[in-house]
Every structure is written in C-alpha cells, then in structure tokens.
Amino acid sequence: MKKILFILALVTSIGSFAQNKNAKATLEVDGICNMCKDRIEKGALKTKGVKSAIWNLETKKLSVIFNEEKTSVDTISKKVAAVGHDTKIVKATDEAYASVHPCCRYRDQEVIDEH
Numbered sequence: 001m002k003k004i005l006f007i008l009a010l011v012t013s014i015g016s017f018a019q020n021k022n023a024k025a026t027l028e029v030d031g032i033c034n035m036c037k038d039r040i041e042k043g044a045l046k047t048k049g050v051k052s053a054i055w056n057l058e059t060k061k062l063s064v065i066f067n068e069e070k071t072s073v074d075t076i077s078k079k080v081a082a083v084g085h086d087t088k089i090v091k092a093t094d095e096a097y098a099s100v101h102p103c104c105r106y107r108d109q110e111v112i113d114e115h
Contacts, residue, residue: 022051027062027071029055030086030106030115039100043083047076062087 029040037055040062049070055062064076064080077089084092084100086107097107105111 013074021067021069023066023068025064025066025076027064027073027077027080028088029062029080030060031055031057031104032106032112033057033104034086035101035108036104039083039104040085041079043080043085044076047071050076082088 021052031037031040034057037057040055041053044050044055044062044064049067050064052065053068054061054064063079064073066076074089076095081090081092082096084096084098084104086092086097097105103111103114105109
C-alpha cells in the first residue's frame, strides 16, 4: 500500500512540473490598421511554437496560443517588435519601426488622427 501511495504521489508531482503545450497569453501591441494586423500576426506566427496569433485592432491585444516548451511570451514579444511594433514588454527598434508602411506609423500623432 505504501508503494502505491508513493508512486501515485511521484506521478502527481512530476505532472505538476510539466509545462503547458497549449498555453494562452494576451499581449498589448501597438498598431493602427489592418496592415499592422497582418504584420503583427505574421511576426508572432514566425516564432517557433506559436500555433495561433490574432490581433484585435480595437483593443490592441494580441491573443496567442503557443507551446511553452518551445517559446515564451518574451520571445513572441521580441519577434513582434522585430517587425516594427511595440509591445508592453519590448519596444521596436527605430530601424524596425522605420520599416513599417508610412500609414502604419502608430507613434506619429498625425497618422493616428488620419485613421
């Protein structure tokens, strides 16, 4: 009986340390149009382990489903920033930001006002 309880406790404790293969997260990502949406989603999907990425134009939130064994929220944020979009975790470099289409310059108040 003690052996059975020991094995059951061992299996339970090992299972609690396993990482989630289908983790969900929401990231705040700056953008202002559907071209931004495409770029943000593609940037996230280029991250190994990301299974789904959907950015909402109104809420500025990127919902991702990813394998925690292959990637992390920080890595996804870096990939999105690499295509020119700021997240709350990582700010896009000036070079990456300059690469976005002129109508997508979400840091420029005039562009924002035009949308």
